Amino acid sequence: MRNGDVWDFEDAGEIRGDVNGSGVVLGVDGGATSTVCVCMPLLALLSAHKLPDPLPVLARAVSGCSNHNSVGESAAWNTLEQVMAEALSKSGSNRSAVRAVCLGVSGVNSSTDQERILKWIRDIFPSHVKLYVHNDAVAALASGTMGKLHGCVLIAGTGCIAYGFAEDGREARAAGAGPVLGDWGSGYGIAAQALTAVIRAHDGRGIQTMLTNSILKALGLSSPDELIGWTYADPSWARIAALVPEVVSCAEAGDKIANEILVNAVQELALCVKAVVQRLCLCGEDGNSSFPVVMKLSNIQTSYPAVHPIKPQVEPAVGAALLAWNYLMKESEAECHR
Structure with missing residues (x-):
């Protein structure tokens, strides 16, 4: 318990229930804009290896943001702590009912980052x-492959x-290193280039x-x-990225600069996947093997005709929970064969 003010659940001790339905799993999707946590009952491994439809989400x-590179470690930790506590509280569960937690958090770029969050x-x-x-x-x-890790996501x-x-x-x-290190296909990258274009036009x-x-007009400035x-009063990534709709509107209205910014962004995203x-x-030695891509990009399908585009049917937080479930199933099977 940290300070006793966020985690206020009855600690009933360690309950080591099996993986046949008792307990819950938590899935967390932490981004630079928002963080989502879902609590799901531990799903039984059915004989047909099929997940229930619809998937049961208890809470x-x-x-807010949980990317420590964007808001700092203290704020990121507080966000993760708060969102998990709230999900458990809403589900009527407590910490001892949890069997596994899988966190997918932006800003996790190395084993050091992983160990920091695990700690x-x-x-x-x-x-x-x-x-x-x-x-x-x-x-x-995992949200597009229902908990299985194969293919590519953008x-x-x-x-x-x-x-x-x-x-x-x-x-x-590829990419994911933040705006300073070249994530030009991101919302932040698009908006930052738009702000730069405005300043360049202003000074000649x-x-x-x-x-x-x-x-x-959008910012109420003259x-x-x-x-x-x-810009420098609060250079947080999400605040800058919120200007993307203005870039899209200008491009749709025929503005050459706005259109170039968006075209370049799409090309950058395609390069990332490629x-x-x-x-x-992933496309095999002959370049014709099928593989899933979670998000449809016409540029990618042109280069790799056998790509299987997937539109996720569940949100990433549920994907994280399914990952936790799959990890438990694999560990359970491994123990049974020992």
Whole structure:
């Protein structure tokens, strides 16, 4: 229990129930804009290996940003702690009922990042609880493959990343390193380029663009000079990325600069997926093997005709919960064969 003010559940000790239905699993999807946690009953491994339809979700909770690179470690930790506590509370469960927690969190880019988050949550759950930490792209992939890790996923929101898994377990990623390190296909990247275009047009380095009036009106500012103070007063990624609709509107109205920004973003996103596909050889030696891509991109299908585009039927937080369930099933099967 941390401070006793967030985790206020009865601690009934360690309940080591089996994997045939007792207890719950938590799935967390943590991004630069919002964080979602779902609580699901531990699903039985059916003889037909099929999941229930619809999937039973006991509770869902939503909070703010949990990317420590964006808001700092303390704020990120508080968000994760709060959202898991709320989901458990809404479900009528307690910490001892949890069998596994799978967190997909943006900003998890290395084993060091994983260990940091694992250390955060180890103190609040009983020792029997299995803990898994991934980048949020892994949870997004699982939301399209129902908990199985194979294929490629593209996340294009406040940030952007492509992440993939080969059938032999190898994994690869492209982008996802944040706006400073070139995530130009992200919402932040698009909006930052739009703000730059406005300043360039204002000082004579660039051509005039409809983005100037559109962005100034959206922000309630009277001059491009005021953009400098607005931008650096709070340079959080989500705040900047919120200007993307203005870029889209200007592009639809025929603005050349806005259209170029969006075209470049799409090309960057396509490059991300292509890089992952090639590194993992997902298309096979002949380039014709089928593989799932969670998100449809026409550029990708042109390059890889056998790609199987998937529109997720569940949200990434549910994908994370299904990952936790699959991990438990595999561990249980392994123990049975010992």
